[in-house]
Amino acid sequence: MEATRTTVLCVCSVLFVLTDVGCELIHIRSSVHHGTKGKDLLLSVDARFPLDEAEIQGTWSHTKVSGASTTLVTFTKDSKIIDMTYRKRLDFREPNASLSIRNLKEDDEGYYKLSLNIEFRNEKGKVKKEERTIHVTVDEPVSRPIIEKKPSHTVIEDKANVTWTCSVEKGTRVVFRWLRDNVSLTASERYHFTQDKSMLLISPVRKEDKGTYLCAVSNPVSQIIESRGVELNVYYGPYNLQVNSVQGLRTGKVFTINPGELVYFECQADSNPPNSYVWISKSPNATKIITTGPQLQVKSNELAQTEDYLCRAFNNVTKKQDEAQFTLVVANLRTVKEKYTHDGRSMSLLAVIAVCSFIIGFMLLFLFRRACHPKRVLMNIYNRPFSEQKRPHRSGHEDAAEDFGIYEFVSIPGKMDSTQASCKSLARLESIQDMHTTIYDVIRHVPESPSASLLK
Numbered sequence: 001m002e003a004t005r006t007t008v009l010c011v012c013s014v015l016f017v018l019t020d021v022g023c024e025l026i027h028i029r030s031s032v033h034h035g036t037k038g039k040d041l042l043l044s045v046d047a048r049f050p051l052d053e054a055e056i057q058g059t060w061s062h063t064k065v066s067g068a069s070t071t072l073v074t075f076t077k078d079s080k081i082i083d084m085t086y087r088k089r090l091d092f093r094e095p096n097a098s099l100s101i102r103n104l105k106e107d108d109e110g111y112y113k114l115s116l117n118i119e120f121r122n123e124k125g126k127v128k129k130e131e132r133t134i135h136v137t138v139d140e141p142v143s144r145p146i147i148e149k150k151p152s153h154t155v156i157e158d159k160a161n162v163t164w165t166c167s168v169e170k171g172t173r174v175v176f177r178w179l180r181d182n183v184s185l186t187a188s189e190r191y192h193f194t195q196d197k198s199m200l201l202i203s204p205v206r207k208e209d210k211g212t213y214l215c216a217v218s219n220p221v222s223q224i225i226e227s228r229g230v231e232l233n234v235y236y237g238p239y240n241l242q243v244n245s246v247q248g249l250r251t252g253k254v255f256t257i258n259p260g261e262l263v264y265f266e267c268q269a270d271s272n273p274p275n276s277y278v279w280i281s282k283s284p285n286a287t288k289i290i291t292t293g294p295q296l297q298v299k300s301n302e303l304a305q306t307e308d309y310l311c312r313a314f315n316n317v318t319k320k321q322d323e324a325q326f327t328l329v330v331a332n333l334r335t336v337k338e339k340y341t342h343d344g345r346s347m348s349l350l351a352v353i354a355v356c357s358f359i360i361g362f363m364l365l366f367l368f369r370r371a372c373h374p375k376r377v378l379m380n381i382y383n384r385p386f387s388e389q390k391r392p393h394r395s396g397h398e399d400a401a402e403d404f405g406i407y408e409f410v411s412i413p414g415k416m417d418s419t420q421a422s423c424k425s426l427a428r429l430e431s432i433q434d435m436h437t438t439i440y441d442v443i444r445h446v447p448e449s450p451s452a453s454l455l456k
């Protein structure tokens with residue numbers, strides 16, 4: 001068992017090595033090289049055959065992005081001809097055909113192609129051709145970005161736009177990114193970027209835009225470099241105005257406090273800059289300012305039994321204000337609670353009876369109405385002046401006047417099984433114009449029907 005496994009492994013490795021060599025005599029590590037301006041570039045080539053057992057001859061050529069092409073070097077194993085204009089900057093590495101360029105310029109960008117002819121000594125007359133192309137970019141590293149905000153002062157929510165600009169002194173192919181409080185920003189309804197993302201326009205600015213902004217830059221030859229963070233402050237509010245007190249019993253907008261108690265109320269709202277607060281007491285014939293500031297102190301023994309108060313918060317920069325009204329009730333909290341629980345059981349029993357009787361009454365009423373009106377006839381009273389309306393000749397029930405009006409026929413049911421003559425006559429109608437006159441008939445006849453008189 002062990003032996004066979006080893007054999008299989010051996011065969012596999014040999015196969016791997018053989019195929020690898022078989023399909024690739026030379027190897028380049030990457031088909032794209034990001035070169036740095038001013039630095040050296042090595043286009044290295046690995047020869048995957050024994051160099052001393054073969055004759056080689058080849059060229060390195062450069063094709064610029066514009067399309068212009070130059071042969072940089074023509075070489076054999078022991079001789080080389082280098083293009084004169086590149087003589088000082090080119091370094092051709094024998095014997096493995098690697099090429100090195102010193103002091104890279106932007107102009108050196110483009111495609112570098114190696115064409116190689118290989119003739120093995122033991123296979124004379126059989127020339128193998130190999131070609132490899134490497135894409136080279138040349139970039140200048142980016143410097144630390146500088147971020148600028150316009151306007152530089154604090155802005156008012158919904159009234160201003162803010163423009164952020166990120167700039168770099170040096171660097172090519174710069175990629176800009178923006179972050180607020182470490183969160184990457186993307187374009188949205190209010191966030192607009194220029195095409196290269198070097199500028200960000202926030203229009204209009206809102207409370208949620210507050211935070212620390214920075215821009216981050218990078219390019220093929222530089223790691224991400226962040227600018228310093230710049231704070232965006234926004235004037236906003238007031239929002240979420242609330243009146244609170246640790247004392248008393250609160251039910252909705254009503255605070256109940258014990259007689260003699262000293263109570264503090266606190267008014268709070270989210271706002272920048274902080275609000276100014278005003279407390280106002282409201283009575284039917286007088287509204288007066290009691291105090292300013294976020295706190296109100298109330299001595300209950302100086303109050304009437306109930307009193308209405310108002311807290312008004314005003315942001316003097318946004319010029320917006322909000323107010324909250326509440327009612328203060330002075331009552332003995334303990335007795336109120338006891339009374340409530342004592343009466344609780346009988347109260348709920350009464351409520352159940354009341355609700356039941358209401359439902360039964362309603363159902364009875366509904367049944368009677370159904371019995372006398374044809375199916376699917378909807379009543380629609382056009383509020384005509386009373387004088388225009390014809391009073392019914394005979395009134396079988398007292399509220400007939402309320403039922404008076406124009407009754408519109410909405411749809412004619414397929415089956416007419418109503419026992420009442422009035423219903424049948426209505427069902428026979430074909431045109432809408434005839435309808436109103438006939439409908440008056442219905443009204444006239446309704447009071448005579450025995451069921452309608454029950455409505456009384």
Ligand SMILES: *[C@@H]1O[C@H](CO)[C@@H](O)[C@H](O)[C@H]1NC(C)=O
Pocket residue numbers: 044045046047093094095096097098
């Ligand atoms: C190619 O040859 C040069 C000089 O001998 C050597 O410095 C370089 O490492 C070689 N490159 C490879 C890929 O073998």
Ligand SMILES: *[C@@H]1O[C@H](CO)[C@@H](O)[C@H](O)[C@H]1NC(C)=O
Pocket residue numbers: 159160161203204
């Ligand atoms: C903000 O930008 C919008 C357009 O996006 C423009 O209509 C508005 O006038 C600008 N507001 C200010 C204060 O510049």
Ligand SMILES: *[C@@H]1O[C@H](CO)[C@@H](O)[C@H](O)[C@H]1NC(C)=O
Pocket residue numbers: 181182212
């Ligand atoms: C942003 O993230 C870095 C690390 O990822 C952290 O050190 C820094 O405190 C964060 N800043 C904020 C404002 O969250």
Ligand SMILES: *[C@@H]1O[C@H](CO)[C@@H](O)[C@H](O)[C@H]1NC(C)=O
Pocket residue numbers: 274275276316317
């Ligand atoms: C706004 O109110 C604050 C106090 O809340 C005050 O200090 C400030 O002077 C006021 N500003 C203006 C412009 O009225």
Ligand SMILES: *[C@@H]1O[C@H](CO)[C@@H](O)[C@H](O)[C@H]1NC(C)=O
Pocket residue numbers: 285286
């Ligand atoms: C407010 O009006 C009531 C009557 O409506 C009156 O009795 C009371 O004296 C008035 N209070 C003040 C402070 O004017």
